[in-house]
Structure formats: C-alpha cells, structure tokens
Amino acid sequence: MMAKAPIGIIGSSGLYKMDALQNIREVNLQTPFGDPSDTITLGTLNNIPVAFLPRHGRNHTLLPSELPFRANIHAMKQLEVEYIISASAVGSLQTGVKPLDMVVPDQFIDRTKNRASTFFGDGIVAHIAFGDPICPNLAGILADAIMSANIPDINLHRRGTYICMEGPAFSTKAESNLYRSWDATIIGMTNLPEAKLAREAEISYATLALVTDYDCWHPDHDSVTVDIVLANLQRNAVNAQKVIQEAVKQLDANPPVSESHSALKNAILTSFDKIPTATKEKIWLFIKKYL
Ligand SMILES: CSC[C@H]1O[C@H](OP(=O)(O)O)[C@H](O)[C@@H]1O
Ligand SMILES: Nc1ncnc2[nH]cnc12
Numbered sequence: 001m002m003a004k005a006p007i008g009i010i011g012s013s014g015l016y017k018m019d020a021l022q023n024i025r026e027v028n029l030q031t032p033f034g035d036p037s038d039t040i041t042l043g044t045l046n047n048i049p050v051a052f053l054p055r056h057g058r059n060h061t062l063l064p065s066e067l068p069f070r071a072n073i074h075a076m077k078q079l080e081v082e083y084i085i086s087a088s089a090v091g092s093l094q095t096g097v098k099p100l101d102m103v104v105p106d107q108f109i110d111r112t113k114n115r116a117s118t119f120f121g122d123g124i125v126a127h128i129a130f131g132d133p134i135c136p137n138l139a140g141i142l143a144d145a146i147m148s149a150n151i152p153d154i155n156l157h158r159r160g161t162y163i164c165m166e167g168p169a170f171s172t173k174a175e176s177n178l179y180r181s182w183d184a185t186i187i188g189m190t191n192l193p194e195a196k197l198a199r200e201a202e203i204s205y206a207t208l209a210l211v212t213d214y215d216c217w218h219p220d221h222d223s224v225t226v227d228i229v230l231a232n233l234q235r236n237a238v239n240a241q242k243v244i245q246e247a248v249k250q251l252d253a254n255p256p257v258s259e260s261h262s263a264l265k266n267a268i269l270t271s272f273d274k275i276p277t278a279t280k281e282k283i284w285l286f287i288k289k290y291l
Contacts, residue, residue, distance in 0.1 A: 004049070004079055004080040005042055005049040005050050005051040005079050005080070005081060006049070006080060006081060006082045006113065006255070007039075007048065007049070007050045007051070007081065007082075007084075007085070007248055007251055007252070008050070008051045008052075008076040008079070008081035008083070008084045008085070008086060008203070008213060009050055009051070009052045009053070009054070009085050009086075009087070009244060009248075009257075010053050010054075010055050010072070010085070010086045010087065010194065011052060011053065011054040011087055011175050012055065012086075012087040012088045012089050012233070012240075013055075013056060013060065013088075013089045013229060013230070013233060014089060014230050014233030014234060014237060015053040015054070015087050015233065015237055015240060015241075015250065016058045016059075016060070017041070017052070017054070017058065018041075018043075018050075018052050018108070018241055018244070019026040019241060020045055020046075020223065020241060020245055021041060021043035021045060021050070021052060022043055022044050022045075023043050023044045023063060024041055024042070024043040025041070025042045025043065026040070026041055026042075027039060027040050027041075027079075029075040029078055029079075030076065031070070031071045031074035031075055031078070032072040032282040032283075033068065033070035033074055033116075034068050034071045035068060035071055036053060036068075036071045036072045036074075036075040037053060037054060037055055037056060037057045037062055037067060037068060037072055038053060038054055038057045038058050039188045040052065040053045040075060040076075040079065041053075041155050041262045042079070043204055043247050045109070045244075045248050045249075046245065046248070046249055046250050048176060048249065048252040049155060050113065050248060051076065051079050051081055052156045053072060053075070053076070054150060054200060055067060055072070055086075055190060055194075057243075063124040063167070064166070064167045064168060064190050065114050065115070065166060065167065065168065067190065067193075069115065069116065069117065069193045069194055069197050070116055070197055072194070073194065073197040073198055073200075073201050073202035073203070074119075074201070074285065075273075076198075076201070076203060076273075077203065077285050077286065080287065081203055082203060082255070082258075082261065083135075083138055083204045083205075083251055083255070083258075084194075084198050084203050084204070084205045084206075085138070085142065085208060085219065085244055085247055085248075086191060086194060086205060086206070086207045086208070086260075087207075087208050087210065087240055087244065088148060088188050088190060088191055088208070088209050088218045089104065089188065089210055089212045089233050090162065090186040090188040090209045090210065090211055090212065090227050091170075091181050091186065091187045091188070091211070091212065091213045091215035091224050092186060092211050092213065092214050092215065093179050093184050093185055093187055093215060094097055094180070094185055095215070095218075096209065097157055097160070097185060097186065097211055098155065099211050099212055099213055099214070099232050100155075100210075100211060100232060100236055100237075101154075101155040101156070101185055101210060102146050102154060102156050102157070102210060102211070102233060102236075102240075103156075103157040103160045103162075103185060103211060104134075104142050104143045104146070104156070104157070104158055104159065104160075104206065104207065104208065104209070104245070105134060105159065105160045105161060105185065105186060105191075105207055105209055106132070106133075106134050106136070106139060106159040106160065106161075106193060107133065107134075107160070107161040107162070107181075108133050108158075108161065108162050108163075108164055108191065108192045108195065109161060109162075109163045109164070109182065109184060110164055110192050111163055111164060111166065111173070112164055112165065112166045112172065112189075112192060112193065113163040113166045114166060115166075115192075115285065116193070117192070117193040117196045117197060118196070118197070118200060119197065119200050119201070119258060119283050120200070120283070122276065122278070122279045122281045122282070123270070123274070123275050123276040124270045124275045124276075124280075124283070125268070125269045125270050125278050126200070126267045126268040126269065126286075127267055127269070128199050128200055128263050128264065128267045129135040129198075129263065129267070130196065130199060131238065132179075133192075133195045133196070133205075134150070134195065134201070134205065134206050134207065135159065135204035135205055135206050135256075135258045135259075135260050137204070137256035137257065137258055138204045138205070138206035138251070138256065138258065139158075139206040139207075140256075141206075141247050141251055141254075141256065142206050142207075142208055142243070142247050143158045143248045144157060145206075145243050145244075145246035145247035145250055146243050146246075148246055148250075149186040149242040149243045149245075149246045150242070151238070151239045151242065151243070154239070156226075157185065159223050160162070160185030160186055160187075160209070161182075161183065161184045161186075162184075162185065162186050162187070162188060162191055162192070162207065162209065163179045163182075163186070163187040163188075163189060164187075164188060164189065164190070164191055164192035165189055166189065167189035167216060168189070170215065170216060170223070170224050171187065171216060172216070173216050173217060176215045176216050176217040177217050180217060181192055184232040186209050186211065187215055190207070191207050191209075195207075196270070199263050200263065200264070200286065201285075201286055202260055202261050202262065202263050202264055202286070203260060203261075204256070204258035204261065205260065208240060208243060208244065208247075210232075210233060210236050210240055211232075212224075212228065212229040212230075212232040212233050212236075213228045213229055213232065215218070234257060262291060264286065264287065265290070268287065268290065271274065272290075272291055
C-alpha cells in the first residue's frame, strides 16, 4: 500500500530538500504524462505526513520550459495530495518589494509560450474557472505562517501579481518596464502552469514567493543573474523552510475548505459515453469521481 500525504510541497530554485523532514522514504512514481521532475520524498514534518518534490530536480537539471508539470501534478494526485505549497524564487517589479521579502501572490499573468498546461484534450473538453488562480484559504494560511514563524524583520506582501514568463533568458528592460506598467508585482518562470494543472486536478494551490532580485529595471541595482538569485535564496532558505513547517502545522490543525477541491464539478463539457477509452484511462484519477 502506497503511503499517502495530503500536503505536497514543491521546492524552488535553491530549495531542493526540506532539512526538517523525518521518516523519509523516496518514491519513484510513473504517470501517463511521463516521469516527474525527480523522485518524491515522503516524510513527516512535526509528525505530519508531507510529500516533497524539487521542481527542477535535486541537481537542477530541468529548464522551466522542460518541467514535466503534468507528471508532477499527476504524481501528487496519486499520493492523494489535497494542498500544494509551492515555493518559488522571483524577481521584484516594484520598489517596495525588496530582495528577501516574501510575497503570497493572488494573481498571475501568462507570458509563457511553450507549456503543456492542461490534462484535457484527446476527446474530452473541460474549462476550469481560474479567475482566482490561487486558493485564498491556503494563501491566508501561508501568509499567517510567515507572521508566526518568528522571523526577525520579515516583510510580507499578502497579495501580488506574478508574471510567468517563458525563459530561460531573463527579461529585457523593455519587457520588465512593460510588466511594471501593468502593475505586476513579481516575475518568475514556473508557477502558472503548475497552478492551472493543480486546479484541474482539484488540488488547492498557493505560492510562497521568495524575492531574490529586482529583475533588470531598477537603476540602482544590478540586473538579475543566477548568482544573485541563488545567493539571496540561500540567505532565505532557512526562513522559507520555517514558514513551510508553520503552514503545514496550521493546515493540518485546520484544513480549509477549498473551491479547488470541486473545480471539475461543472467544468467538463463532453458526455462520458463520448470520451475515448484511452483518454478516460489517462486522466482517470481526475475524472473518476464524476462518473
Ligand atoms: C535560478 S533563476 C530562474 C529560475 O528560478 C525560478 O525558479 P522557481 O520558480 O522554480 O524557484 C524561476 O521561475 C526560474 O525557473
Ligand atoms: N528576475 C527574474 N525573472 C524571472 N525569474 C526569476 N526568478 C528569480 N528572479 C527572476
């Protein structure tokens, strides 16, 4: 019998493992969408079962455009994950959002071009609601966890718009200034497809965004480089793990109701007798409760 974990954690650039995990077991899951980014580590944080997956692989071998988002979310669903806490390194697009600040975004703007970001197709059509792409209840827990994690001088931003760009090159100054003119808050390359797929999988999803740089727009700061991102992420990694542990405690004590948990209820257009058998089998995990 496979061990289950209702809480999944997806690790960012620079956060490839959770130091406090105990009772560790690695699971190598296969999915109809290929292999996940890495083996998933099952373990406990303060005796609460969780599943941890480093998004880019533990040795950071996957580009944002190469990330197997569908396999990662399918694997989390196999483990019966109901909540995903996603950690992410991000650049700041606002003067008031500084490196080492933490942001819990509530919106996304899609600037990706090359991502598989649906489980549907091949004979089944579904359109999930995505007006509020982040689960507000899980986001609230994450923001409260930042405040109760006892981190000195932490700056928390309880909302913000995350631009998800394709990469892997960072933005041009013209692009960065365009996103600023849209009033966007932070920029990264990974979270939007993940959030969409989590919603299709009826998993509640929220992001702990760790600000590492000012992208390339700020006249008084160097333009973003990998060195800057990783150095600041390293300075923040212990705090990020404290926040995640705190959020896991709060989540376990009081698991919130989430609209994400019934996202497919009115989303599927195709009648079940018209869905090709191979397609049904491929996404069985997601649709079985509606048959
Ligand atoms: C290492 S800088 C760019 C890289 O970092 C962010 O990754 P993640 O969201 O997994 O922390 C950004 O999205 C890029 O993938
Ligand atoms: N400035 C930036 N642009 C895109 N992704 C990032 N991840 C961290 N900083 C970033």
